[in-house]
Amino acid sequence: MRQRLVVIGNGMAGARTVEEILARGGDFDITMFGDEPYGNYNRIMLSNVLAGIEDEAGIFLNDLSWYAENDITLHTGVRIERIDRYARMVYGSDGSTTGYDKLIIATGSSAFVPPIKGAHVPGRGYHQGVFVFRTLDDTRAMIRYAKEHERAVVIGGGLLGLEAARGLQNHLGHVTLVHAAGHLMNTQLNFQAGKTLQATIEQKLGIDVVVDGMTTEILGKHAVAGVKLADGTVIDCDVVVVAAGIRPNTEVAAVSGLVVERGIVVDDHMRAMDEEDIYVVGECAQHRGQVYGLVAPLWEQAKVLATNVCATNVSAPNVGAPNVSGTNVSATNVGGTNVGGTNVSATYHGSQVSTKLKVAGVDVASMGLSQPERDDDELLEFAEPKRGVYKNVIIRDGRLVGATLVGDNSKAMALIKAFEKGLPLPDNRAELLFDLGGPAAEESVDDMPDDEQVCNCNGVTKGALKACVDGGCKTVSGCMDATRAGKGCGTCKPLVQRIVEWANGGSVEEDPAASYYVPGVPMPKSELMAAIRRHELKSVSSVFATLGGDEDAKSKMGLASLLKMMWAGEYVDERDARFINDRVHANIQRDGTFSVVPQMKGGVTTPADLKRIAEVAERHGVPMVKLTGGQRIDLLGIPKEKLPQVWADLDMPSGYAYGKSFRTVKTCVGSDFCRFGVGDSTALGIALEERYQGIEGPGKMKLAVTGCPRNCAEAYVKDLGVVAIDGGKWEIYVGGAAGAHVRKGDLLATVSSPEEVIVLTGRFLQYYRESGNWLERTYAWVPRVGIEKIRAVVVDDAEGIAAALDAAMDAAVGAYRDPWKERAEPATPGQFRTSLPLTVLPQVPVRA
Amino acid sequence: MKPIGSVHDIPLGEGRTFAVDGRMIAVFRLRDGSVRALSAVCPHRGGPLADGQIDLKQVVCPLHLYAWDLATGCSLSGQDPVTSYPVRVDDDQLFVEV
Numbered sequence: 001m002r003q004r005l006v007v008i009g010n011g012m013a014g015a016r017t018v019e020e021i022l023a024r025g026g027d028f029d030i031t032m033f034g035d036e037p038y039g040n041y042n043r044i045m046l047s048n049v050l051a052g053i054e055d056e057a058g059i060f061l062n063d064l065s066w067y068a069e070n071d072i073t074l075h076t077g078v079r080i081e082r083i084d085r086y087a088r089m090v091y092g093s094d095g096s097t098t099g100y101d102k103l104i105i106a107t108g109s110s111a112f113v114p115p116i117k118g119a120h121v122p123g124r125g126y127h128q129g130v131f132v133f134r135t136l137d138d139t140r141a142m143i144r145y146a147k148e149h150e151r152a153v154v155i156g157g158g159l160l161g162l163e164a165a166r167g168l169q170n171h172l173g174h175v176t177l178v179h180a181a182g183h184l185m186n187t188q189l190n191f192q193a194g195k196t197l198q199a200t201i202e203q204k205l206g207i208d209v210v211v212d213g214m215t216t217e218i219l220g221k222h223a224v225a226g227v228k229l230a231d232g233t234v235i236d237c238d239v240v241v242v243a244a245g246i247r248p249n250t251e252v253a254a255v256s257g258l259v260v261e262r263g264i265v266v267d268d269h270m271r272a273m274d275e276e277d278i279y280v281v282g283e284c285a286q287h288r289g290q291v292y293g294l295v296a297p298l299w300e301q302a303k304v305l306a307t308n309v310c311a312t313n314v315s316a317p318n319v320g321a322p323n324v325s326g327t328n329v330s331a332t333n334v335g336g337t338n339v340g341g342t343n344v345s346a347t348y349h350g351s352q353v354s355t356k357l358k359v360a361g362v363d364v365a366s367m368g369l370s371q372p373e374r375d376d377d378e379l380l381e382f383a384e385p386k387r388g389v390y391k392n393v394i395i396r397d398g399r400l401v402g403a404t405l406v407g408d409n410s411k412a413m414a415l416i417k418a419f420e421k422g423l424p425l426p427d428n429r430a431e432l433l434f435d436l437g438g439p440a441a442e443e444s445v446d447d448m449p450d451d452e453q454v455c456n457c458n459g460v461t462k463g464a465l466k467a468c469v470d471g472g473c474k475t476v477s478g479c480m481d482a483t484r485a486g487k488g489c490g491t492c493k494p495l496v497q498r499i500v501e502w503a504n505g506g507s508v509e510e511d512p513a514a515s516y517y518v519p520g521v522p523m524p525k526s527e528l529m530a531a532i533r534r535h536e537l538k539s540v541s542s543v544f545a546t547l548g549g550d551e552d553a554k555s556k557m558g559l560a561s562l563l564k565m566m567w568a569g570e571y572v573d574e575r576d577a578r579f580i581n582d583r584v585h586a587n588i589q590r591d592g593t594f595s596v597v598p599q600m601k602g603g604v605t606t607p608a609d610l611k612r613i614a615e616v617a618e619r620h621g622v623p624m625v626k627l628t629g630g631q632r633i634d635l636l637g638i639p640k641e642k643l644p645q646v647w648a649d650l651d652m653p654s655g656y657a658y659g660k661s662f663r664t665v666k667t668c669v670g671s672d673f674c675r676f677g678v679g680d681s682t683a684l685g686i687a688l689e690e691r692y693q694g695i696e697g698p699g700k701m702k703l704a705v706t707g708c709p710r711n712c713a714e715a716y717v718k719d720l721g722v723v724a725i726d727g728g729k730w731e732i733y734v735g736g737a738a739g740a741h742v743r744k745g746d747l748l749a750t751v752s753s754p755e756e757v758i759v760l761t762g763r764f765l766q767y768y769r770e771s772g773n774w775l776e777r778t779y780a781w782v783p784r785v786g787i788e789k790i791r792a793v794v795v796d797d798a799e800g801i802a803a804a805l806d807a808a809m810d811a812a813v814g815a816y817r818d819p820w821k822e823r824a825e826p827a828t829p830g831q832f833r834t835s836l837p838l839t840v841l842p843q844v845p846v847r848a
Numbered sequence: 849m850k851p852i853g854s855v856h857d858i859p860l861g862e863g864r865t866f867a868v869d870g871r872m873i874a875v876f877r878l879r880d881g882s883v884r885a886l887s888a889v890c891p892h893r894g895g896p897l898a899d900g901q902i903d904l905k906q907v908v909c910p911l912h913l914y915a916w917d918l919a920t921g922c923s924l925s926g927q928d929p930v931t932s933y934p935v936r937v938d939d940d941q942l943f944v945e946v
Contacts, residue, residue: 458912484925487913520903541879551879553903553915576861576879580899580910583862588910592896828859835865835874835888835896 002029008080009106010034013282013298015062020306030072037077039063046139050167083256102277107249109283113242118218129224130240133164146171152239153227155215157184161243165207166360176208188366193390193404200362200388248284263291268347270305281305288350297351307346352420356412363409367419369394369402380429393432445502457488469503475511476500489740517774520552539572558774561696565769568815575828585819587658592836596635597657602667602685603631616649630664641832644823653818661696665689670707677707679724684754694816698772716744719778730757735782743779746787749795762809763794849943863898868946874898884918885935885944891928
C-alpha cells in the first residue's frame with residue numbers, strides 16, 4: 001500500500017517541499033491542509049499586489065489544477081488543531097481526522113502584533129482600520145480600506161513595513177512609517193546604511209519616517225484616528241498597518257507534544273526532535289537555534305526534507321540501510337546542504353543568509369555581519385549620501401563575512417557568491433565595492449524588460465531565456481545550447497547565468513557538464529588528459545570510443561586541439577574532427593567564402609611581398625583587401641575552390657588568422673627608427689612569431705611587443721605583451737584583452753634579454769595550453785589560476801615542471817608545418833569543393 | 849532515386865554539396881558508414897551546412913553553430929527545419945530522392 005503523506009500548511013514551504021518530493025519520484029498518497037482558501041501563492045509578491053505592480057492572478061505558484069494533476073488531496077480553509085503522534089492522526093478544525101505515515105509541518109508564521117493599547121477591540125478582533133500584512137486576504141482588505149481613507153501609519157521599519165508603506169502610497173495620500181529602533185531595517189543594516197535608506201525613502205518617495213518611535217496606543221473610538229508614541233507625540237491617521245515582525249506558527253506542534261522553542265525544533269534531517277516520521281520545514285522550523293524568514297533557506301530545507309522522506313519510503317523493513325530505489329538524491333546539493341554519495345540521507349547544515357532585493361523601490365543587499373565585531377576585522381566603507389548610496393564589506397581572515405549595499409546593487413551577486421562560497425578575495429579590496437575597469441555594472445534582472453536583448457551576438461532576449469526555462473530547461477548550459485545565448489563572444493555569459501537563475505526562482509540545477517573540457521566526454525581537462533595518456537589515445541575517434549561513448553560534433557574541435565597539443569607529431573589527424581577553418585586553412589565568412597591572411601611577422605613587410613599580394617588580389621578579383629588589427633593584410637571573399645591557387649600564387653606561409661591558435665605578434669617600430677624606442681621590438685616580435693607560429697591552444701593567442709612604455713603596439717591588452725623599458729629590460733604582461741572583454745594584462749616578469757622573453761613566452765603559452773579550458777582565453781584563465789601561481793610555475797619553476805613545459809613546446813614547434821603547402825594534392829576528396837552555390841556545382845545529369 | 853556520385857567523394861565524417869535538379873543538397877557520410885542528406889543551405893543565415901561538423905545525430909552549421917538533426921532536418925536549437933532527403937548507398941554509389 002502506498003504510504004500516506006500529510007502536509008500541514010499549503011504555503012510556499014509546504015508546496016515547494018511536495019514539488020521536491022514529486023521531482024524525486026516520491027510515491028505517496030498526499031493530502032495537504034491549507035489555512036487559507038486558495039492554492040499556493042508567492043507571499044513575497046504580496047508587496048507587489050499592494051503596490052499595484054502585479055495582479056493577484058500573477059502571484060499564484062500552484063493553482064488548483066496542479067493538485068489535481070499530481071493526485072494531491074487539498075483541503076483549503078481547514079486548520080489542523082492537533083496531531084496524535086501515537087495514533088498517527090491529525091485533527092482538523094472541520095472535525096475531520098486524517099491518518100498519516102509521514103507528516104510534514106509547514107505552518108509558516110503569523111504577523112506579530114506587539115501589545116499596543118487599542119490595537120484590538122474586545123470580541124471583534126482588530127480595531128477598525130488596523131491591519132496586519134501577511135496574507136492575500138490581509139492585502140485585499142488593506143487595499144479596500146485604504147482607498148477610502150487618507151493617512152496611514154505603518155508600525156515597523158523592517159523589510160515588511162517598508163514594503164507596506166511603499167505599497168500604501170498607491171492607495172492613499174500620506175504615509176508615515178514609525179519604527180521603534182534607531183534606524184530602519186536594523187536587523188540587517190548598520191546605523192549609517194539605515195540612515196541612507198531612510199533619507200532616500202523620505203526624499204524620493206515622500207514617506208515620513210519616525211525612528212526611535214515606540215507606539216503605545218492606537219487612538220479612535222469607532223475607527224482609527226491616530227497613533228500615540230511613547231514620547232507623547234500623536235500622529236493623525238485613519239489606517240494603521242502593523243508590520244512589526246512575524247512569529248512562527250507553533251501552536252499545533254506545541255499542543256501535540258513536539259519540542260518547541262522559538263520554532264519547532266528540528267534535527268539536521270529536518271525531522272522534529274525525536275520523531276521518526278514528522279518533518280518540519282520553513283519559517284516554523286528552528287534549526288540549530290536559527291529560525292529563517294527568507295525563501296532561500298526554505299528551498300534548501302525542502303530539498304533535504306524531500307530527499308529524506310523519499311529515502312525512507314521503502315518497502316524493506318531495514319529503514320537505516322541505504323536504498324536509492326525510486327529516489328533521486330543527486331539533485332540535492334545546494335548551499336549549506338550536502339548529500340552524501342553513497343548514503344541517501346541528506347542533511348541540512350543551516351544557510352548563509354544573504355538577501356538582494358528592492359525595498360520600497362530602493363536596492364538593498366545584505367549578508368552576514370552589518371558591522372565589524374572583532375578588532376582585526378577589515379572594514380571597507382563607502383558612502384555617497386547625495387546619491388543615496390552606502391556600501392560596506394567586512395572581511396575576516398581573508399574571507400567575506402558581511403556586506404551591505406544600499407542604493408546600488410551592482411556588486412551584489414559577486415558579493416553574495418564570495419560570501420556563500422567563501423571565495424578568495426581580490427588583493428585590491430576596492431574591487432569588492434566597485435567595478436574597476438571590468439565589465440559593465442550588473443543590472444537587476446528583475447528590472448529588465450522581457451524584450452531586452454541579452455546576447456548581442458545571437459540576438460537572444462531575456463524573454464527568450466525565460467521561455468526556455470519555463471519550457472523545462474533548468475541548467476545554464478542547457479539554455480545556452482537551446483537559445484545560443486552566450487555562444488558568440490561570450491561576454492554576456494554571466495548575465496545569461498543570472499537570468500536563468502532568476503527564471504528558476506533563484507536556483508539552477510548544477511550542470512555537471514559545466515566542468516567538462518568538452519560536452520561529449522564527461523571529464524574535466526586534467527582528468528581527460530590523464531585518461532588520454534593512459535590509453536594512448538591519439539585520434540579524436542579513439543577518445544570517443546574509449547572515454548565518451550557517442551561521438552559529439554560539438555566536442556570534436558576541442559579534442560582535436562587537445563590531442564595535437566599533447567601528441568604533437570604523433571597526433572593522428574582525422575579531418576572531420578577539424579572545424580571548416582582548419583580543414584581549409586582560412587576563415588569562413590558570412591557568405592561561405594573565405595579570408596586569406598598571409599603571414600607578416602611582426603607586421604613587417606617588403607615592397608616585393610606587397611607587390612605580390614597586390615598582383616594576386618588583382619588576378620583573382622579579390623572583392624576586398626583590408627588591413628587587420630594584427631598588422632597584416634587580409635584578402636576577403638575568396639571562394640573555397642580558389643584557395644589553393646591563391647596560396648600558390650602568394651607563395652607565403654599562412655598567417656593563421658582562422659584558428660584557435662597563435663595568431664600574430666603586433667610590434668611598434670622600436671629602437672631602429674623611433675626616437676623614443678628603448679628596445680628592438682620588431683626584431684623580438686619577429687623572433688617570437690618565427691618560433692611560435694601556428695601553435696594551437698584552447699583559444700587564440702594574440703601577442704605584441706612594444707619598444708617603450710608608450711605602448712604603441714598595445715602590449716598591455718594582449719594575451720602576452722612585451723614592453724621594453726629603459727635599461728635594456730623587458731616587461732612581460734599576460735592575460736590582457738581588448739576585444740569583447742577589456743583587461744589590462746598582469747605583469748608576469750621583468751627580464752633582461754630577448755632570449756629570456758622567448759623562453760618565458762613559450763613556457764607561459766605551454767602552461768596555458770595544458771591547463772586552460774577549451775575556448776577559455778588567457779584573460780579568463782590568468783585570473784582563474786592567479787598570476788602568483790602562474791608566476792611561480794613559469795618564472796620561478798616552483799613546481800619543477802618548467803623543463804617539461806619547455807620540452808613540450810619544443811616538440812610542438814618542431815611539429816609545425818605550413819598548412820598552405822597542402823595545396824598541390826587535396827588532403828581529402830573535394831577538400832576545396834564549394835559547399836554553396838557561389839559557382840555552378842558539378843551538375844548531375846538529369847535523366848528523363 | 850537519382851545517382852549523384854561515389855560515396856568516396858565524401859570523406860568519412862564530413863559532408864559535400866551536390867546539385868540535383870537545381871536543388872542544393874548536402875550529403876553527409878557518418879562515421880558509422882551511413883549517409884544522410886539535407887538541404888544544403890542553413891535557414892538561419894544561409895550558411896553552408898556541408899562545411900559543418902557532424903556526429904551520428906546532428907550537423908552544426910559553421911557560421912553560428914546552430915544544429916540540425918541529420919535524420920529529420922529538425923533544428924536542435926530553435927531554428928526553422930531544413931528539408932531532409934532520402935539517400936542510400938548502393939555498390940558505393942550514392943542515390944538521393946528529390
